[in-house]
Amino acid sequence: MKLRLSKGISVQGLAYGETIFMNGVEISLFPAGHVPGSAQVKLSYRGEIWVISGDYKTIADGLSPAFESVQCHHFVTESTFGLPIFHWRPQDEVFQDINAWWQRNAANGFKSIMLGYSLGKAQRIMKYLDRGIGDVICHSAIADANLALENSGFTFGTWTEAGKAVVDFSSDSLSRSLLICPPNAINGPLMQHIGRHEVANCSGWMEVRKSRNWGGVDQGFVLSDHADWPQLLVAVSASCAEHVYVTHGFTDVFARYLRENVRINTEVVKVGHWNRTEE
Amino acid sequence: MKPFAELIDALRLCRFEKDKKRLWEQFIQNNQDHESYVGLVTALLKNECPKGIISSKNLKLLAMETAGIPNWLLDESKNFVGDLSETIALILAPLQSEKKVDVGLNDMLLTMDDLRFRDSHEIREWILSQWQHLSTLEILVFNKLVTCSFRSPLSLEIFSETKNSIEPIQLKLVLLYAERGRIKGRTGFTEFTMGIASGESYVTFTKVSVQLSDIESEILEKWIIENTQEKFGPVHRIPAKQVFTVECSVITPSKRHKSGYRITEATLISWENGMSTEQVTTTESLRAILKG
Numbered sequence: 001m002k003l004r005l006s007k008g009i010s011v012q013g014l015a016y017g018e019t020i021f022m023n024g025v026e027i028s029l030f031p032a033g034h035v036p037g038s039a040q041v042k043l044s045y046r047g048e049i050w051v052i053s054g055d056y057k058t059i060a061d062g063l064s065p066a067f068e069s070v071q072c073h074h075f076v077t078e079s080t081f082g083l084p085i086f087h088w089r090p091q092d093e094v095f096q097d098i099n100a101w102w103q104r105n106a107a108n109g110f111k112s113i114m115l116g117y118s119l120g121k122a123q124r125i126m127k128y129l130d131r132g133i134g135d136v137i138c139h140s141a142i143a144d145a146n147l148a149l150e151n152s153g154f155t156f157g158t159w160t161e162a163g164k165a166v167v168d169f170s171s172d173s174l175s176r177s178l179l180i181c182p183p184n185a186i187n188g189p190l191m192q193h194i195g196r197h198e199v200a201n202c203s204g205w206m207e208v209r210k211s212r213n214w215g216g217v218d219q220g221f222v223l224s225d226h227a228d229w230p231q232l233l234v235a236v237s238a239s240c241a242e243h244v245y246v247t248h249g250f251t252d253v254f255a256r257y258l259r260e261n262v263r264i265n266t267e268v269v270k271v272g273h274w275n276r277t278e279e
Numbered sequence: 280m281k282p283f284a285e286l287i288d289a290l291r292l293c294r295f296e297k298d299k300k301r302l303w304e305q306f307i308q309n310n311q312d313h314e315s316y317v318g319l320v321t322a323l324l325k326n327e328c329p330k331g332i333i334s335s336k337n338l339k340l341l342a343m344e345t346a347g348i349p350n351w352l353l354d355e356s357k358n359f360v361g362d363l364s365e366t367i368a369l370i371l372a373p374l375q376s377e378k379k380v381d382v383g384l385n386d387m388l389l390t391m392d393d394l395r396f397r398d399s400h401e402i403r404e405w406i407l408s409q410w411q412h413l414s415t416l417e418i419l420v421f422n423k424l425v426t427c428s429f430r431s432p433l434s435l436e437i438f439s440e441t442k443n444s445i446e447p448i449q450l451k452l453v454l455l456y457a458e459r460g461r462i463k464g465r466t467g468f469t470e471f472t473m474g475i476a477s478g479e480s481y482v483t484f485t486k487v488s489v490q491l492s493d494i495e496s497e498i499l500e501k502w503i504i505e506n507t508q509e510k511f512g513p514v515h516r517i518p519a520k521q522v523f524t525v526e527c528s529v530i531t532p533s534k535r536h537k538s539g540y541r542i543t544e545a546t547l548i549s550w551e552n553g554m555s556t557e558q559v560t561t562t563e564s565l566r567a568i569l570k571g
Contacts, residue, residue: 084348085356085369187466207369208360211512212292230373253355261349 016065032056033067034225035120036154042070051239052076055248057224058231061091063124063156067235075241076269079232081204082246082254086228088204094223095128101200101219102133106176111197115183115217119145120225122180125202127156134176137162139185204228236264245269280382280413283320284420290432294470295488296544299433319385324431325438331427332394332402335363338426341403342367345410346374364422368415380412391425436544447528448568449548450560453481454521457503459513468500468515471547473525475538476561481519485527485542495550522554523547530569538562 014020016039019028029039034055043050051072060066088094098114105112116122122142129136136159138146143161162179179194186199204224205211212220227235236244236258246255247269258266286306293299303324310317322328333341343353348370357366387409394402406425413421423429436442452473460469469489474481491499499521509516528544539562551558 083356083359084346084352085360085366087369087372187461209288209291209365210361213294250355250359253352257352 016068030068030070031065033058033060033064036064036123036149036152038064038120040068040070042072048073050074050076051241053078053235055080055226056235057227058234059088059091061124061225063127063154064120064225069235069238071238071240073241074243074245075236075239076245076247077232077236077254078226078248079246079251079254080226080249081224081228082232082250082257084229086204086207087230088222088224088228091128091223094221098125098128098200098202098221098223099130099133101198101221102129102178105198106133109175109196111175111194112178113186113194113197113199114178114180115186115199115201116180116203116223117225118142118182119149121202121223122146122182123149123154123156124225125180125223126159129157129178131157134178135160135174137174137177137179139179139181141182141185142180233262236262243267247271280384280387280417280421283323283384284414284417286320287420287432288416293432296434303433316385319388321438323429324433326429326431328424328427328429329388329391330395332391332425333399333406335426335428337399338367338406338422339363341406342370345407346370364426364428365419367422368418371410371418372415374410375414376411378412379414382409382413387421387424434544447526447544448530449524449526450475450565451522451551451554451558452484452525453519453556453559454517454523455481455483455519457515457517459515467496468503471523473523473545474519474559475565476556476559477538481559482537482562484538484540485525485545487523487525487545487547490547491550495552498552499550519556522551522556522559524549524551530565540565 012020014027014029016029016031019026021027024045026042026044028042030042030051032038032040032054034057038054038056040054040056041052043052049070049072051070051074053076055078056067058067058069102112114125116125118139118141122138123146126136126138126146136157138159138161140161140163143159143163146156146159149156175195183201198218200219200221201212201217202221202223203211204222204226206220206222232254242265244255244258244264244266245268246258246266248271251268251270255266255268258264286302289302290299293302306320307317310320339353342348343350353366353370356370357363360366360369390405394405409421410418420429452475454471455474456472457468458470458472459466461467467489470486471489472486473484475484489496502521503515503517506517506520507515508518524547526546526548527542530540530542
């Protein structure tokens with residue numbers, strides 16, 4: 001959290017399931033399965049229980065602690081992918097495609113560049129890359145997140161930081177390598193010295209064809225750390241909540257579906273600015 | 280069906296006509312021993328498609344029933360996806376059987392031909408069975424074929440050697456949307472959606488790749504960022520103020536396009552910095568130019 005926000009912040013860590021009290025409210029955290037360290041917040045006060053999901057996915061990715069459903073009276077859920085067009089394939093299948101793409105590029109003398117968020121997505125990708133194909137090189141932002149996670153006991157295979165290898169990355173000796181970058185680094189200086197390459201984006205938005213043209217990437221893989229439509233429905237139903245509050249994403253659509261088709265009291269909660277393309 | 284669906288998808292994802300041309304030539308080369316197959320695909324890509332066997336409305340109803348999704352939810356999904364055939368294909372994804380059957384394109388079209396005069400119940404049953412064992416990508420193209428809404432991603436010019444006899448015309452168009460992407464190894468606005476004047480407002484007319492001097496790019500980039508009214512992912516909507524000269528070589532009337540025209544070759548010639556939007560070409564004047 002210090003890495004993401006600021007080293008100077010005052011922050012108290014809380015293990016999953018551990019309890020603290022603030023103003024008489026019992027507060028505890030449960031795994032959200034979104035990225036390492038992500039948590040749902042459970043608040044209990046005089047027998048009434050609220051759970052705020054934050055970003056989550058219910059399917060285990062093998063890296064982040066798996067989502068735990070918590071029964072409550074009031075459930076606040078995200079709905080980033082709250083349309084029935086979003087269905088994620090099992091991640092093994094997606095990683096088979098990713099490794100095949102990398103293998104093909106390596107065979108054709110193209111370097112592979114994979115875009116993915118620094119915390120969570122990048123390490124999830126790294127964990128399942130086939131290291132028999134070549135080396136994995138990470139952009140400095142991802143390297144920072146890697147070190148922080150490795151210090152907390154997470155493992156996702158060997159890697160080299162791009163800063164130290166960038167000169168060599170243009171050479172043929174590294175032509176079988178795969179470079180992982182955060183999406184905004186695609187326009188940075190790193191890219192200018194790379195030579196022949198293909199760029200792939202790993203995101204839930206890649207499900208829809210029009211999104212694949214965003215930013216001019218060559219390949220889109222559907223891989224998300226958010227719940228797809230079936231997972232959203234599973235999470236709501238497993239919470240046994242009488243009241244559901246929907247925030248972030250296709251809020252109106254998902255809330256209406258829960259009200260009219262699942263028959264749960266549901267409201268939309270608006271929080272600050274949210275850009276649909278962020279994930 | 281699978282290679283055809285993959286070809287159509289690859290063509291749709293191409294950003295430039297030259298890439299489409301290369302893909303198409305590659306396809307012909309890879310299938311040079313299958314003359315009749317290439318002939319069939321060529322006909323489809325020239326928009327010589329067979330008549331449909333079901334209306335889009337009925338296909339949508341069938342998809343709603345099959346997936347158990349209410350009408351409004353399918354409409355909301357379609358609004359986001361932008362295409363009914365793709366929306367249906369995505370919604371049906373979890374209902375597909377594991378076992379994929381490779382159906383030949385020719386067999387598919389022959390069956391469609393057989394079914395055309397059959398009972399609507401039989402047609403629905405056949406569509407349901409195809410939905411089960413085709414992949415999402417194949418269903419997308421299949422939906423377009425059965426409803427006769429397939430539109431070729433290739434321009435007719437790619438098929439015809441005559442690829443330049445048309446005299447290009449220069450139009451004054453106004454910038455409506457600017458899309459960010461990679462340009463010369465850095466971020467910048469790579470694609471502009473240009474509008475033509477229609478009545479009191481402007482309608483989208485064509486997209487152009489941005490080719491401007493570094494200084495012009497810099498000034499425009501600053502202006503676009505400062506004047507952005509709305510953002511859709513990398514696409515910025517801005518007020519219709521900046522006028523450009525755009526050269527169009529192929530303009531064909533089309534009911535599917537807002538402006539009433541389909542443009543396949545448009546090149547940005549120059550930025551008319553400071554030019555009044557009163558100078559923007561109107562749909563009326565374009566009609567007169569094309570007739571003349």
